[in-house]
Amino acid sequence: MSFSLLELEVYFQIAMAIGNEAGLAPMLRQSLSTYLRKLDCAIGSVWQLDAGSSENLRLHPIFSIPRASGDHSPYDDVMAQIRGRLKKEGVATFQTSLPWVTTRGSLTVYVMELPGFGFLLLGKYGPGLNQRILRSLSPLNQKLGQACRSCLQTNLMQQTNTRLEAEIDQRHVAEQELKATKEQLEIRVKERTAALNRANEGLQQEIQERRKAESALRESSETFRSIFENAGAGLNTISPSGKILKVNPAFCRMTGYSREELEGSTVEMITHPDSREHSTRLYQEAREGIRRDFSYEKKFLRKDGAVIWAQVTNAWVHDEAGELSHAVSLVQDVTERKQAEAALRRHETRLNYLAYHDTLTHLPNRTLFYDRLTHAMSTARRSGQPVALFFLDLDRFKNINDSLGHHIGDELLVKMADRLRGCVRDSDTLARIGGDEFVIILEQLHGYKDVTKVARQILRSLQEPLEVSDRELYMTVSIGISMFPTDADDVEGLMKAADVAMYRAKDQGRNTFQAYTPDMDGEIQELLTLEGDLRRAIDQDQLVLYYQPQLNLEQDRVVAMEALLRWEHPERGLIPPAQFIPLAEEYGLIVPIGNWVLEAACRQNMTWQKEGHPFKRVAVNISARQFRQADFVEVIERALSRTGMPPEYLELEITESVIMQDVEAAILTLTDLKARGIRLAVDDFGTGYSSLSYLKRFPIDALKIDRTFVRDITTDTNDAAIVRSIIALGKSMNLQVIAEGIETKDQLTFLLKQGCTHGQGFLFSHPVPPESLPDKLQRNLSIASVEPA
Amino acid sequence: MIQLDRTGTVEAFQSLLTHCSSLPEIKGLLVLVADGNGFTPKQINPILRGLEVPVFGGIFCHLIHGEEILSQGTLVVGLHEVPHIEVIQPLSSPSPDFDKQLEQAFLAKVRPGQTMFTVVDGFSRNIADLIESLFIIFGLEINYLGGGAGSKSLTSSPCVLTNEGLLQDAAVLALLDLVSGTGVSHGLQEVCGPFKITESYRNQIISIDWVPALEFYSNLIQQDCGKELTRDNLATLGAGYIFGLARLGAEMIARDPLNVTEDGHLLCAGDVPPGSFIHLLKADASSMINAASCARTQADNAFGDGAEDALVTVWDCISRKAFLQEDFGQELASIQKGGQTAIGALTIGEIANSGQDYLEFYNNTVVVGVTERK
Structure with a gap:
């Protein structure tokens, strides 16, 4: 028998894999998987033979690959064959170096003996194993059988040892328990005997004392009668069945009934329905000997229908035979005290509510929220279920407060709270923790999908307007989400993470939600730094104005300069407006910055006028916030008067989206400005949604075509069509049309051909500081002579 | 349904996934993303986490679309069957016990004749242990298809795509009630x-x-x-x-x-x-190209009737492209048949069972899967 190198290799590797583990299952896992891998077999199984006698042969499956076919059905008929053969030939005769081969469909099954243990079955699809390999497996199978036996012996020894140790332990424990139980029983018998003796002595003593007291009471009956009649507190005697025997005048005053009416009637008659059940039970218990003397508070019903509260103390008197005779009842009116207590409780409840709730929205406040969050986190630590925290901030809420007033803002918060309540489960916590900030705690989550589902539900619910004082306001929110325990393991950390994520949601354009990721920390830090820098920038004159010329394209001359804001950061260099203007808007800095721009531009224009430049106008961009300020027109007037610039030299550029936010108010402001002689231009025209009917009502002088349309006019037919329409619209409404962002001569040629009269862009000049404005631009500019910038 | 975006932008990715997941007949998504898109978890995790349908896939060195190799873009396969998905993370723990997790996740669901798509972070350790556990638990009752995701810069990065987001040192297993045939060959x-x-x-x-x-x-x-x-x-x-x-x-x-x-x-x-x-x-270029063609034939034969209407996926090793260079197009061409557009990815290691033989984590190999569409 000569092997190929490959066969030797396979043989060697299987041999190396057998018996490397002490446990039977891990050993077979490694050995069997090597058999399969190296022989390219699909299934394998090891069976143990329990050969009690040839009549009673049993085969147990020990380990199979794959494990998913757990019922071992692929092997059942093969095993039946083995049993048959063993019964026929006798266990002792089953000795062969060659396996049995059988087939099941396209699977060839090899049954090989593991001497002294059982059988190995291997199943292979495709070409079968050759005789040489099959013969060579015999010593390997011998090794595997031996390894199985060793593992079993080790297992058996371990199991026997473990069982013996367990039995010894159990017996020891049982002995200890028996001993302890016996000791406890002895102690309990002693304790019980002592207690009975004590009780007996006490009882004897009590009987004697009671007898003495009863005797004394009988002796002093006269004295008692006198006290009874003259006492200030209500006194009466009552039979064990609850019949009123005697009453004193104070009790009559208290109840409003006469002595005649009361004596002979029942306690039930004067007892308020609320107290009847309690009162009846006490008399019942007294009769049954369960309870003797008692004191309790109850409600009486006066004859006039009024309710009084009283403290009732009953002392039972026995007759000489020891039977219950009657009760002497002391009744004190405590109505005033009860009323005071009720008022105090109401006050406490109110104070408690105020301490933990927001008075405007009636939602939990910051204190209660922190308490609930702490509780949710400790519950989650035990249950292992995550907690989600939503941090919601209303988008542009400040604008509502500024423009419509705080009362509208407050009403809006109430409506918003109602809307949010509808988006969460009763078990979730929705709280308002300040201003326009809401938070939500979601517990008992089944996955991240639950979280996004709620976030989406909130955003979707706000697609419908909120009705506030007969207005319909569309509000959006930015939601930051953090998860416990993934993002933080304490309350502060979780809040910070949700806050950071909320800022990211704002940054992404608002009306969205954003889950926290650790890399956000750095970015927020960066933004906070930039915010601080921006506040300083105003004081330290880091904000500067650059100017870009606007040309009359037909007359080849500069007609105006557009003022453009730049930030010269001492460390970061020139920061573009797109980066800091949104920050300035967010932190309320846009109005002071805008006012500064206005005045600085007017002052620069006056300098140019004094120098004798031919253009007259300066154009200034106005932000939404500035435009909506109540004193906007006065601010403009103030800038003009301070700098001495005639109003017709000023052009205000306002975007169409700003105007369209509140059209009627905008028309009033624009008309006011127009009446003062100020020129008005609609900026970024075409990017918003202004309707033609409104446009006709705006007292404006010019339309500015947005640079995004101009950029592709020579390549994009849609953009070209839009630009053509805007120019035609301008002409039909007698408005000047100014094209922004002209960068190439082709764009210029197109615009001139379409009849666009004015323009600006890099083709003529980049925005530059006033001192760098080239001489030729300051004095005159010819389109033909421009060098592309 | 197969959808391709060639731009590789986050916006296109979002729009493609949102569109596909909104179709009522789509029950799950297989998503293959090109490394050249430069996607980061920060960019696409919110999109993945927001999806209402199960998603699995990875970021691969390049994508395969017919005979084309795309260094940028996204391929989305809309599945008409709900995939049962299990994410395994971390893969590289010192003493992993994958048997237990696999049994808990799939034992009640697995039936002969199903297909399990398997995408692993190609730079993780213990991939071989995971593959061995898959074989020991499920054997060849089901077919396996997939490979190692990861960047062509051969550095580890988050590359396994799941509903939880983009994961590093992880594997995503998706069991589908779909019949398939596989072909595996290298021709070395x-x-x-x-x-x-x-x-x-x-x-x-x-x-x-x-x-x-x-x-x-x-x-x-x-x-x-x-x-x-x-x-x-x-x-x-x-x-x-x-x-x-x-x-x-x-x-x-x-x-x-x-x-x-x-x-x-x-x-x-x-x-x-x-x-x-x-x-x-x-x-050797010619034997490698020939092997790719053989892999396709093996897969078709294993699938049986109806292979011409099935989904053909290709998991081809990045090393083969490095060796074949401009001839690599011929390898892809040899896999194409009729009007079917095979789709897939260039992988860092390939996962499959070759027909009815042992399940392996291969290298320098081409794996072809032919899967029923339903």
């Missing part, structure tokens, strides 16, 4: 062997026949072609010489020496156990 030719792996640790070969691994490998190459292998030309000269682990009656399992450690250990894609024997295999 044996040069010499066997040699014994005398020292190794997982995917690092330390010595062969007690000679330092790099020196041994270099000597073998020099004997065959006369050229000297250095650290610098490992990617070019080494691309043509691959190790093979022998099996009886089947193609050897390729192990690609991808890199060299500072100590001169050879780093392979996939484990090389100590005590195993290796052979030196040599790449």
Whole structure:
């Protein structure tokens, strides 16, 4: 028998894999998987033979690959064959170096003996194993059988040892328990005997004392009668069945009934329905000997229908035979005290509510929220279920407060709270923790999908307007989400993470939600730094104005300069407006910055006028916030008067989206400005949604075509069509049309051909500081002579 | 349904996934993303987490679309069957117990004739343990298709795509109630062997026949072609010489020496156990291209009738492209048949059972899967 190198290799590797583990299952896992891998077999199984006698042969499956076919059905008929053969030939005769081969469909099954243990079955699809390999497996199978036996012996020894140790332990424990139980029983018998003796002595003593007291009471009956009649507190005697025997005048005053009416009637008659059940039970218990003397508070019903509260103390008197005779009842009116207590409780409840709730929205406040969050986190630590925290901030809420007033803002918060309540489960916590900030705690989550589902539900619910004082306001929110325990393991950390994520949601354009990721920390830090820098920038004159010329394209001359804001950061260099203007808007800095721009531009224009430049106008961009300020027109007037610039030299550029936010108010402001002689231009025209009917009502002088349309006019037919329409619209409404962002001569040629009269862009000049404005631009500019910038 | 975006932008990715997941007949998504898109978890995790349908897939060196190789873009396969998905993370723990997790996740659901798509982070350790557990638990009752995701820069990064987001050092397994046929082949030719792996640790070969691994490998190459292998030309000269682990009656399992450690250990894609024997295999363009065609035929035959209407996926090793270069297009062409557009990815290691043979983590191999569409 000569092997190929490959066969030797396979043989060697299987041999190396057998018996490397002490446990039977891990050993077979490694050995069997090597058999399969190296022989390219699909299934394998090891069976143990329990050969009690040839009549009673049993085969147990020990380990199979794959494990998913757990019922071992692929092997059942093969095993039946083995049993048959063993019964026929006798266990002792089953000795062969060659396996049995059988087939099941396209699977060839090899049954090989593991001497002294059982059988190995291997199943292979495709070409079968050759005789040489099959013969060579015999010593390997011998090794595997031996390894199985060793593992079993080790297992058996371990199991026997473990069982013996367990039995010894159990017996020891049982002995200890028996001993302890016996000791406890002895102690309990002693304790019980002592207690009975004590009780007996006490009882004897009590009987004697009671007898003495009863005797004394009988002796002093006269004295008692006198006290009874003259006492200030209500006194009466009552039979064990609850019949009123005697009453004193104070009790009559208290109840409003006469002595005649009361004596002979029942306690039930004067007892308020609320107290009847309690009162009846006490008399019942007294009769049954369960309870003797008692004191309790109850409600009486006066004859006039009024309710009084009283403290009732009953002392039972026995007759000489020891039977219950009657009760002497002391009744004190405590109505005033009860009323005071009720008022105090109401006050406490109110104070408690105020301490933990927001008075405007009636939602939990910051204190209660922190308490609930702490509780949710400790519950989650035990249950292992995550907690989600939503941090919601209303988008542009400040604008509502500024423009419509705080009362509208407050009403809006109430409506918003109602809307949010509808988006969460009763078990979730929705709280308002300040201003326009809401938070939500979601517990008992089944996955991240639950979280996004709620976030989406909130955003979707706000697609419908909120009705506030007969207005319909569309509000959006930015939601930051953090998860416990993934993002933080304490309350502060979780809040910070949700806050950071909320800022990211704002940054992404608002009306969205954003889950926290650790890399956000750095970015927020960066933004906070930039915010601080921006506040300083105003004081330290880091904000500067650059100017870009606007040309009359037909007359080849500069007609105006557009003022453009730049930030010269001492460390970061020139920061573009797109980066800091949104920050300035967010932190309320846009109005002071805008006012500064206005005045600085007017002052620069006056300098140019004094120098004798031919253009007259300066154009200034106005932000939404500035435009909506109540004193906007006065601010403009103030800038003009301070700098001495005639109003017709000023052009205000306002975007169409700003105007369209509140059209009627905008028309009033624009008309006011127009009446003062100020020129008005609609900026970024075409990017918003202004309707033609409104446009006709705006007292404006010019339309500015947005640079995004101009950029592709020579390549994009849609953009070209839009630009053509805007120019035609301008002409039909007698408005000047100014094209922004002209960068190439082709764009210029197109615009001139379409009849666009004015323009600006890099083709003529980049925005530059006033001192760098080239001489030729300051004095005159010819389109033909421009060098592309 | 197969959808392709060639731009590779986050916006297109979002729009494609949102569109596909919104269709009522779509119950799950297989998503293949090109490494060239440069997607980060920050960009696409919110999109993945927001999806209402189960999603699985990965970021791969390149994508395959018909005969085209795309370095940018996204391929989405809309599935009409709900995939049962299990994410395994981390893969590289020191003593993993994958058996238990696999049994808990799938034992109640697995039935003969199903298909399990398997995408692993190609740079994780313990991939071989995971594959062995899959075989031990489920055997060949089901078919496996997939491969190693990861960047072509051969550095580890988040690359396994799930509803939880983009994961690193993870595997995503998706069991589908769909019939499939698989074909696996490499076409590499044996040069010499066997040699014994005398020292190794997982995917690092330390010595062969007690000679330092790099020196041994270099000597073998020099004997065959006369050229000297250095650290610098490992990617070019080494691309043509691959190790093979022998099996009886089947193609050897390729192990690609991808890199060299500072100590001169050879780093392979996939484990090389100590005590195993290796052979030196040599790449040859025509036999490799022929092997790809064979893999397709094997897959078609295993699938049986109706293969022409099925979904054809290709999991082709990045090393084959590195060796074949401009001829790689011919390899893809040899897989195409009729009007079907095969789709897939260039992988760092491939996962499949070759027909009804042992399940393996292959290298330098082309795996073709033909899966019913329903």
